[in-house]
Amino acid sequence: xxxxxxxxxxxxxxxxxxxxxxxxxxxxxxxxxxxxxxxxxxxxxxxxxxxxxxxxxxxxxxxxxxxxxxxxxxxxxxxxxxxxxxxxxxxxxxxxxxxxxxxxxxxxxxxxxxxxxxxxxxxxxxxxxxxxxxxxxxxxxxxxxxxxxxxxxxxxxxxxxxxxxxxxxxxxxxxxxxxxxxxxxxxxxxxxxxxxxxxxxxxxxxxxxxxxxxxxxxxxxxxxxxxxxxxxxxxxxxxxxxxxxxxxxxxxxxxxxxxxxxxxxxxxxxxxxxxxxxxxxxxxxxxxxxxxxxxxxxxxxxxxxxxxxxxxxxxxxxxxxxxxxxxxxxxxxxxxxxxxxxxxxxxxxxxxxxxxxxxxxxxxxxxxxxxxxxxxxxxxxxxxxxxxxxxxxxxxxxxxxxxxxxxxxxxxxxxxxxxxxxxxxxxxxxxxxxxxxxxxxxxxxxxxxxxxxxxxxxxxxxxxxxxxxxxxxxxxxxxxxxxxxxxxxxxxxxxxxxxxxxxxxxxxxxxxxxxxxxxxxxxxxxxxxxxxxxxxxxxxxxxxxxxxxxxxxxxxxxxxxxxxxxxxxxxxxxxxxxxxxxxxxxxxxxxxxxxxxxxxxxxxxxxxxxxxxxxxxxxxxxxxxxxxxxxxxxxxxxxxxxxxxxxxxxxxxxxxxxxxx
Numbered sequence: 001x002x003x004x005x006x007x008x009x010x011x012x013x014x015x016x017x018x019x020x021x022x023x024x025x026x027x028x029x030x031x032x033x034x035x036x037x038x039x040x041x042x043x044x045x046x047x048x049x050x051x052x053x054x055x056x057x058x059x060x061x062x063x064x065x066x067x068x069x070x071x072x073x074x075x076x077x078x079x080x081x082x083x084x085x086x087x088x089x090x091x092x093x094x095x096x097x098x099x100x101x102x103x104x105x106x107x108x109x110x111x112x113x114x115x116x117x118x119x120x121x122x123x124x125x126x127x128x129x130x131x132x133x134x135x136x137x138x139x140x141x142x143x144x145x146x147x148x149x150x151x152x153x154x155x156x157x158x159x160x161x162x163x164x165x166x167x168x169x170x171x172x173x174x175x176x177x178x179x180x181x182x183x184x185x186x187x188x189x190x191x192x193x194x195x196x197x198x199x200x201x202x203x204x205x206x207x208x209x210x211x212x213x214x215x216x217x218x219x220x221x222x223x224x225x226x227x228x229x230x231x232x233x234x235x236x237x238x239x240x241x242x243x244x245x246x247x248x249x250x251x252x253x254x255x256x257x258x259x260x261x262x263x264x265x266x267x268x269x270x271x272x273x274x275x276x277x278x279x280x281x282x283x284x285x286x287x288x289x290x291x292x293x294x295x296x297x298x299x300x301x302x303x304x305x306x307x308x309x310x311x312x313x314x315x316x317x318x319x320x321x322x323x324x325x326x327x328x329x330x331x332x333x334x335x336x337x338x339x340x341x342x343x344x345x346x347x348x349x350x351x352x353x354x355x356x357x358x359x360x361x362x363x364x365x366x367x368x369x370x371x372x373x374x375x376x377x378x379x380x381x382x383x384x385x386x387x388x389x390x391x392x393x394x395x396x397x398x399x400x401x402x403x404x405x406x407x408x409x410x411x412x413x414x415x416x417x418x419x420x421x422x423x424x425x426x427x428x429x430x431x432x433x434x435x436x437x438x439x440x441x442x443x444x445x446x447x448x449x450x451x452x453x454x455x456x457x458x459x460x461x462x463x464x465x466x467x468x469x470x471x472x473x474x475x476x477x478x479x480x481x482x483x484x485x486x487x488x489x490x491x492x493x494x495x496x497x498x499x500x501x502x503x504x505x506x507x508x509x510x511x512x513x514x515x516x517x518x519x520x521x522x523x524x525x526x527x528x529x530x531x532x533x534x535x536x537x538x539x540x541x542x543x544x545x546x547x548x549x550x551x552x553x554x555x556x557x558x559x560x561x562x563x564x565x566x567x568x569x570x571x572x573x574x575x576x577x578x579x580x581x582x583x584x585x586x587x588x589x590x591x592x593x594x595x596x597x598x599x600x601x602x603x604x605x606x607x608x609x610x611x612x613x614x615x616x617x618x619x620x621x622x623x624x625x626x627x628x629x630x631x632x633x634x635x636x637x638x639x640x641x642x643x644x645x646x647x648x649x650x651x652x653x654x655x656x657x658x659x660x661x
Contacts, residue, residue, distance in 0.1 A: 016318030023322030058105035067212020068095035077465035096158030103151035143180035150177035183515030194348035198368035202249035257332035354587035360417035370414035384456035403447025430598035441528030448538030494531035565603025
């Protein structure tokens with residue numbers, strides 16, 4: 001019986017996948033695809049159409065894997081012991097099968113993408129020597145190899161996990177598996193590739209959560225799983241956010257590649273319009289049908305209507321995936337005619353002149369990843385504070401100011417002139433490094449976001465399914481968090497990033513790739529946060545340290561940081577010299593002097609956050625002692641000083657004993 005219900009969604013999924021493939025191949029046949037561009041070698045029909053078929057299959061497999069893990073981790077509750085319930089376990093098993101398919105199609109994509117990039121038939125890559133040469137010369141086949149490795153880990157992990165915590169971990173690993181291909185694909189080259197890559201990241205993750213989550217919900221309904229109303233309600237919220245993210249990021253990505261005037265006159269523009277219409281129809285249709293279906297479920301009706309309408313929505317979604325695959329294989333008009341400058345080719349944009357102080361403050365280029373994160377984090381925090389005050393609870397103003405200033409500094413470091421000039425000059429990069437690793441984390445941990453969230457979010461209640469508050473608590477006390485906040489690990493991450501990044505050659509290699517800049521910024525923020533959280537953080541840390549240990553962590557990091565700045569100022573070789581020479585900025589006459597300026601910035605500005613941390617730590621220490629003294633006084637008042645009386649009696653008895661001797 002279980003097998004029959006499980007197979008119920010497989011034919012529908014196969015039909016949808018076939019429709020997506022037919023749409024993608026048909027559109028590429030009409031438009032000619034990438035090979036229609038003059039000067040691009042035609043790899044032959046097998047490669048031209050095969051790469052599209054494999055891409056559609058890979059996208060569907062990844063969506064099913066991610067959506068099934070989403071269902072198991074966050075849409076249906078686990079058992080009270082933390083072990084997956086039957087429905088969660090079934091979803092994880094489905095995710096495992098999808099991960100194996102994802103692995104196969106990702107590995108196959110390595111061959112097709114390498115052949116397409118080299119303009120050769122895919123059969124030529126069956127020769128190991130040619131395969132290694134082609135893959136080594138092109139970036140995207142390497143990205144598909146990484147994706148295949150992630151999919152293999154997921155396939156093996158889904159066979160082993162039984163707990164909620166590891167299921168949630170696999171979900172985030174699966175989402176991360178989308179990143180390598182997104183940051184090395186069509187959007188990662190040419191002009192404005194920073195905006196195109198960032199928007200594509202949002203778009204792919206939103207699509208995977210929306211499409212995959214719907215498929216998982218449909219499979220859950222076909223299995224007649226428990227908590228269908230809860231799963232549908234939670235997915236509806238996820239789907240709404242994912243649809244908004246897809247709509248905004250899709251428009252941004254399209255505007256980078258096609259001018260509004262070309263929407264009706266070019267193949268690429270027509271495909272963009274078709275995709276926009278499909279997403280709009282899906283968004284409105286899906287939201288309305290889920291709202292009605294959830295209302296019926298709450299009234300006691302069965303899930304038949306939800307399953308039927310979700311099946312129709314899924315078919316339209318899979319056709320849209322085919323549209324997206326055809327769009328990825330169609331050259332945009334701007335790319336055909338554009339001749340980007342050397343600076344725009346390397347950075348994604350041009351620089352208007354020398355980075356004066358005024359220009360660093362006013363030459364903004366909004367960072368879709370970190371700029372959006374700064375705004376969203378500030379808004380969510382203020383919403384939490386407002387919720388507390390509405391119910392009459394107080395929240396310290398100083399914490400609010402600290403958090404908002406931290407978000408503002410994150411926005412300034414990544415989206416202002418500092419963020420714009422950071423990839424082009426080592427000195428400006430070091431200013432951003434100091435902001436992200438020392439300034440922003442200090443302010444954020446002083447804001448106490450976890451404490452605010454735990455007070456603002458509703459408690460699930462006894463015997464109720466766990467919700468966001470319980471998930472946050474589980475994350476704070478998870479093994480990963482305990483390891484990261486270990487004093488030795490946190491200090492090594494914080495201090496070691498200075499030496500490991502710049503003196504190992506990683507920085508030289510990272511300068512050429514936009515995704516590496518995103519990864520560097522993420523590392524700076526994470527390393528700084530996990531270091532300052534147990535030292536001066538308001539939130540409860542998985543490891544409660546005595547104040548002397550906190551002071552020791554700060555003093556232990558100071559000499560390493562100072563020595564890093566001094567060594568930079570005395571180096572005789574230029575870090576990242578090939579990249580900076582390639583930019584050839586007219587206002588950077590001497591790269592070594594610019595690097596030494598960066599070393600001076602690292603040495604000088606690094607002391608300011610340390611002073612702030614020391615002051616905050618001493619204040620917290622004094623307040624902790626004061627609270628302990630007040631607790632002791634209250635305890636003595638409640639017990640009528642019984643402990644003191646017992647202590648005096650003991651001294652008196654000892655004194656009398658000595659006298660009798």
